[in-house]
Amino acid sequence: MAGPTVPKVSRGNPMYILAQQLVNGLILGSIYGLIAIGYTMVYGIIGMINFAHGEIYMISAYLFTIFLALVAVFGLTSLPVALLITLVATIILTGVYGFSVERIAYRPLRGSTRLAPLISAIGMSLVLQNYVQLAQGARDQALPPLYQGVLRFGSAAEFVQITHIQLIIIVVTVVSMAALTYLINYTELGRACRATQQDRTMANLLGINTDRTISLVFVIGASMAAVAGVLITFNFGSFNYFIGFVAGIKAFTAAVLGGIGSLPGAMLGGIILGLSESLFAGLVNTDYKDVFAFALLVAVLIFRPTGLLGKPEVEKI
């Protein structure tokens, strides 16, 4: 026999496969975008990279699973009610985490050099990671598939599919992006935020409680991380104390790609990142998808040094 040969069996319809890869990319992109929105929001207001954001997201995954188990302990069997209670509790408690992190690690550093809060944030992210590892153990946690609704387009043999949860992820990303954009642009809180961003001293003089505004921004950012944590945990069903790091870096990349500080930019950046990773993994090679994603980032930044939707820097003399 002349060496091993690949048997000729019909391959799946390439159009369906390509469509499925696009859907995969869209979902992954929405996931990145969802985390990036919280990132970019905090950055937009106080101009600081919140390295602990990924860790907040990780904590929300734990909180969500713990509350689900707790609800089960109390004998609540109706899934929608249980989910609703759990979701609300997770968002509130994750918000408390966001608030506390800001109080402990960032507020004392307000007004100092630009790098001090960055180092403090890196320290905080180490603290949160190891705190969860100590409290909950290092093992991988799993959430069994609770709900497996799925939409399939095509025939029984060949189809493009998206699960309901994945659909919810995409919808929630778009809705929260829109809601936050509205919040920043058209509400009183939003005006306070923008004033704080432009000139903190002046905002203070005008009667805006900037400390409270910044705290609120952190709580909102953390709540966004909680929404992301809940949905993503629901989708993948597995997490550990280390997921915040990778998620944080990817979200950071997405935020910068879209122009850091811009909410639509964060979503756009996330989707571009997700699509490029998915398509590269699907069409070329899984091993190098991350290299491709980062190379794309560098390439975009060379031609647009402030990201796709970021405001161009004006050099003041």
Next chain:
Amino acid sequence: MNLALALKDSAVAALVSVALFIPIVGMVLDGRSLDFQIVRALVIVGGVFVGRLLISLLVQSRAGRLVNWALRPFTGLGARLTATIESRLLFFLLGAAGMLILLPFLPFTTNYLIQIVSLTLIYVLLGMGLNIVVGLAGLLDLGYVAFYAMGAYSYALLAKHLNLDFWTAIPIAGMLAALSGCVLGFPVLRMHGDYLAIVTLGFGEIIRILLVNLIDFTGGPNGISAPRPTLFGLVFSRRPEADETTFHDFFHIDYSASHRYIFVYLVILVLTCLAIWIFTRLREMPIGRAWEALREDEVACKALGINHLTTKLSAFTLGATFGGVGGALFGAMEGFLNPSSFTFIESAIILSIVVLGGMGSVTGVILAAVGITLLPELFREFEQFRMLVFGLAMVFVMIWRPTGLLRLRRKSFARIAHADR
């Protein structure tokens, strides 16, 4: 003294900590069920309440003011050093380093101690390198580990594929890292601040992923053996190859693994001292002043005719060279490399050495490097808590001294520098 206010304040703190600790600490996930450990969570909550109460009472009392006053020398914004004074201090610094030469020959010294001190010295070397980029030139680099990895892997791969020995491989590793610093420097010249930070971070990740993926070339996640260093052709090995002469045979002494550790330690010590000296010289030279000027005001520099392209590039290149040499030394010390030594957290640690130590300062960076390598080792026995404590220390040092342990001031523009806030 307002007890009611203190009580209210502590009650709020306790309430927040109930929300923080009861779910995460008090309920441990065990598969699909929960393992309730409410007591330990309540202990923490109680601790927060009592601690907060004591603090707020103390703050209001006379004793508290007294304590605050007594701690004043430690709680200021940090000692300031001018570059000139530090250059003079250098004499003492190098003298102290001279004392370190004796370390391996002291009776209580173990291999373990030598390795830790070697690692500290490597961090000092890396700190000097990043100090050029971040401290002097003000370019925020979150991917410094890329150059460190370049140096380490160049050393191992050059020896493996081209059979180069320790002494040839180290300078080449430094040069290759410098080249990569230069290559990275070009595209990022237009970027500022956080955009620069993410691109360098991305570069660091790209290098790490390449190291993981190029399995045939770099050994992938399994790592690669770095060659043992040699001394004039003498190898440090228990079982030499046929054509090699071992160090212990040549000097007719018994084989001991510590010979190699001591040798590598001495090489690292000499090169680190050299790096410190080069750094202090660079800082005084026109190029060093150009870096600092560029950090303060890029537009003004351009107006004054400083070529900001070459100035930035030189900072990147020189910083990368230090990183590359540090990496090669790390390879020689460990004898084994794998990509997990070169993750983002390593960049973060080196950056925190520079920021905690005080940007641009030498003494501060040395102090910070010692602290940062010794702290986790101090907690070795207490394995699980060591990274937690490490992170906490980072946060609190930053709050305690937001500008680093020792701040560098140039005599000439000390007066017009930004006022302390």
Next chain:
Amino acid sequence: MKRSLSFVVLVAVFVFGLVVVQQSGVANAQDIKIGVAGPITGPYAKFGEQLTRGANAAAEAINKRGGIKGHKVVIVPGDDACDPKQARAVANRMVNDKVYAVAGHFCSSSTIPASEVYDEANILQITPASTNPLVTERGLPAVFRTCGRDDQQGSVAAEYIARELKGKRVAVIHDKDTYGQGLADAMKSALNKNFAIKEVLYEGVTRGDKDFNSLVTKMKGLNVDVIYFGGLHTEAGLIRRQAMEQGLNAEFLSGDGIVSDEFANIAGPSAVGVLMTFGADPTKSMAAKQIVEQFRAGGYEPEGYTLYSYATIQVIADALEATNVTRDGEKLAEYLKSHAFNTVMGKKEFDEKGDLKVSDYVVYRWFRDGGKITYKQITNL
């Protein structure tokens, strides 16, 4: 005030550290210290638990009947988190602690770099779990293992794919780790050579990734009928779960890296039907019966590598007993190679390289047993 506070906190932290270091106890100098190294923390901590549970139980049993030549056996645990760099550090600490021998490590990628340190210090190392051929192929005199090798495991898997599953379109996935890739490569070459089947896809995934949907879609596009995965349970569970979600019902076969109930936890109901290769069930043998019952009485199911670790400590203890408690690794190795050992897993003999003379890989299948998903042996030797 903020500054004084943070200063006080810092000082407290340091003092606390110093106190802890002062208090950390030192074992009695008369005791015989045996190191047990593995992933005690990290995502693979379950495997570390298997090793330490087995070793501690064995040490306890030995001490109960009087120790080794009257000396008490003390287990010194070392945590490498399956990270080669930490493995190296742990190995250096073991040498510093003057252990007599080391049972470990778990991951091949940790065992290999650590073995160089042990070799330099001339300490006997027996790994209960590292199956990569390179562990014993590098000519180090005092490295042994009480488990099989991946080339043996891979050819058992290849045979099962070709004969039983009648696999035509096989996808080979690995996690780029020494163990995972080594196993996948061994299986692949056996499949290519012995059965003339060429894989349709060969790719590596990254440990710690969560989203494998693109890979699954790609496999779907290639009409894969068997997925072979070389790696550990976390990634295996996620790939299996996402494959089932996308309706890719290919057979899923993996190696001994998924022998932990964590796999079923992560994969959920889709774990049912997954195949894996592992040594013939050690808990079933006559020699193990009593010890297995002891474990179960203590509330621990001795799954995976627990008994392998138990057997490793038995071998080390026997060798130390016979050589009059020497620290010399090469002397111990000489004894190991020339004698047979009665262990909890039956009689074991080592060959010149340090491998077991007889390998016993069989195929297991995960199935639903009441409310729990567990595995059972489905082929015989």
